[in-house]
Amino acid sequence: MKNGEMKIEIAKFGVEEWLNTWEKKADFDIAQSSIAALKFSELTALAGKSPAAFMQSIAEQELDYGWIEGSPTFKKLVSELYQHVDPEHILQTNGATGANLLVMYALLEPGDHVVTMFPTYQQLYDIPRSLGAKVDFVTLTAEHNWKLEMEQLAAAITPATKMICLNNANNPTGTLLTKQELTQIAGLAREVGAYVLVDEVYAPLRAEQQFTSIADIYEKGIATNSLSKTYSLPGLRIGWVAAPSDKIIELLRKYRDYTLISSGVLGDELAILALRHQKDILARNRKIVSENLAILKKWVKSEPRVSLVLPNYVSTSFIKLDIPEGDYPFCVSLLQATGVLLVPGSAFGMPQYARLGYCCEKHILVQGLTLLSQYLKKFEQPK
Template sequence: MKIKSFKVEQWMNDYENDAVYNLGETCIDSMTLKELLELSGRNAEEFLASLADKRMTYGYIDGSPELLAGIAGLYKEVHTNQVIPTHGAIGANHQVITSLIEPKDNMVSVMPTYQQHYSIPESIGAEVRPLQLYPENIFLPDLKVLRSLVDKDTKMITINNPNNPSGSWIPLDIMKEIVKIAESVDAYILSDEVYRGIAEDDSYMPSIVDLYEKGISVSSMSKVFSLAGLRMGWIVSKDEGVLQACRRRRDYDTICCGVLDDLFACIALASKDKIFERNRKILNQNRAILDKWVNETEEVHYVKPVAGTTALIYYDKDIPSYDLCVRLIKEKGVLFTPGSCFELEGCLRIGYAFDSKTLKEGLDKFTEFLREI
């Protein structure tokens, strides 16, 4: 199987360790195990000491009952037997696409998005039809264009909601129309929802599985739970065919997730209200910092993100995004992600959900850089 290099991940592998100001990070300020345990009301020292007697077996092959219940609780009317744990959301996306897509199929993928959604089906031999999102439409899907892209051979529509890299969130009325379009050709909708969960106003953010029987939600503990080190993700669907297909493939590429990953994910899921309260404060504070900087910096503009942890910053310099970002990390120690990693130019992706001091200092360094070139 031939597959394209994963541009975002290759970029991070090459340059993340060189960053003084890491504005490429997309997780909300990662927690220590001590912080997680204290948020959950446990004595960190006593709990971690008790792990010395934890037997390192395979554990629950399909996920512990507590884990499945915790994940199901992130949705409306989802049962534990409709949850499949995976090795991160990256494992979940891969498992869904390789389980359901065949060379004879076509599928529609929003663009920009996480590269798995178009490069994996292309490697299988399926036709990928891009649904381009534009800043002029605040990075929301054009329903008329989507209708023109589907036909009887369309197996799946993939969305990324909230969107990475733009930070857009598809309103409920548009989501319902996307469901109608999928229903018209009996297609699945795969929704990558790793940034879903923390709304500015503390309201529930609807998932595709709340709206569509053939909807498939993928998410993880990495972004909104601040626990990327657990490498715990999941697939949720109410479609029995999807669940059966993914479980069959899971025997080949997953078997089970780690017992410690399961354990700490259970603790976090049981404490989600406290974690979301912590992380909502970080998001709201840092979005305000980013917005103020954009409004005060003549050389840049953007569509203000409304969800997630990322935004696309457009700049006014005549330089390719990859070259700009290489110079920026080497000259100022600031890491962004080039727009070219998302098949875009004239822009870069920022992750703004870590500590505010690093964000402010990194943005100031970027302003210096723009004015020097």
């Protein structure tokens, strides 16, 4: 901090505070935004090995720091997810949360101007605020299908804008920025020399749908990602930063030395295993998303107190609740009465909504939605 400037207290992280309090008390967790997590045995089976055989294959591996930025193999496999990002432009991090923190810590200073969408992942506006940046929002609405309006974004950007922070697909709504829209955003950012940080953990899972990374279309674009959501491995805590610019990566590298030495050799080995078999994982997860989304669509049509802008084949959805009480007490009482867990929209600053993570195991989703419908019936007027 500069002389005379005070550290700004960061707000409580609404979603994480809620999950830390309630998720282990749930019988039917339909709140999470990851696709049903792979078991260790399922992951090793992709390589034709039992868990014991896999562990034996790395039994002589020294548990030292390993490759500080991620192994060359890891960096090469991640770079292959992009069109214009070389392996040396990949930095391994502690999940996408670690990647986002690294980027904002390295690039933002007190007094900088940041533009972001709302609602979005709370990190993307409260970390900049805690660093002393001024944050302006472009509000997404259900009436406009949670679409980022380019005219509003352009109006929010000023010559002083240092960074645009986005979530693609959006958490919690599950809606997607297209390549055309990202190209427009890059053009707006280029006019003022702003960075564009895009948290890309929610890549869509539709076979015919092409996903475009900001790192492939903008020279000051920075993509963060991880194996947590689309790849069903949140427990590995392996993520990365990808950027096409030597200058950006060198700066991030300096700050990374202060925030994370390495992710560890075991995590790196498991990440490599997952990336080598990503086609198998994505095929599994496309099936889960497609089948569970059909269940969710049918349920929403039959449930008079719920409406939904459908997510774009990603693992998170954001339902609107037509209920005569607040979403937060409703979600608490729902959990206590039925064992069903949602994330209240208030945790995202959006009252009367709830995040519904429909990509859990199918039987959990079906039972969870059934119990949720039964519970909503308490609001019906007696005849």
